[in-house]
Amino acid sequence: MDDLFAGSLPAAEPLGDGAVLLRGRAGADAGALLAAIEAIAAVAPFRQFTTPGGREMSVAMTNAGVAGWVSDRAGYRYQGEDPLTGRPWPAMPAPFAALAREAAAEAGFAGFAPDVCLINRYRPGTKLSLHQDRDEADLGHPIVSVSLGLPATFQFGGLARTDPVRKVPLVHGDIVVWGGPARLAYHGILTLKAGEHPATGPLRYNLTFRRSG
Ligand SMILES: O=C(O)CCC(=O)C(=O)O
C-alpha cells in the first residue's frame, strides 16, 4: 500500500476527532455542481451580507433549499425567503443532496439528509474569518463542505477560538466533513490568492450542506 501510493496524498485525511478531508471526492460532480450554482444564482443572486456589527462581508453568498442562511443588523439566522427577492430560495438539486449524504456517510455520519446549501463565492482578496457554524437548530447533524475552483487555505481549529489552528490546503473537488465532537470547531478561509482556474476562472466556490432544523 505504502509503495503503491508513495508520493500521493491520502484520499481521506482525518483533521481531528469527527472531521475528515475527502480529497477530490466531488471532482466527478464538479461540472454539474457549477452548472447548478449558475442556475441557482440566476434566481437568487450572489450578494454580500452585512454582519450584525454592521460590516459588509467580503464573500458573496446565496442559498438553495428549504431555507437560507442570512445575516443583517438583526443577526444571523435561517429564513425561508430570500431577503433580496422576497421569494423562496431555489430548491436544492437532488444530486447535491445525494453527494452530501454519501460524503457524510464516508466520514462516519450515516443518514445525513441536508435541507439547505449555503453557497459562497470568493474572489481573490476575500476571506472568511474564524467562526463556528452554530445557527442550525440540531447540532447533531454534520456539515459537508465542497470546494470548487481556485485553491484556498482552510483553517481548522478547536472548540475555543484561541485553540491552535491547522492550515489545510483545499483544492477543486475536495470535501471536508465535520460533526460530532468537531461540530462546533472554529474554522475559516484565509485571504484568497489571485489565480485562474480552468473551471471557474478567478473564483472559488464553496458549498456547505447543512440541516437547518
Ligand atoms: O469556504 C469554505 O471552505 C468554508 C465556508 C464556511 O465555513 C461557511 O460557509 O460557514
Ligand SMILES: [Fe+2]
Ligand atoms: Fe463555516
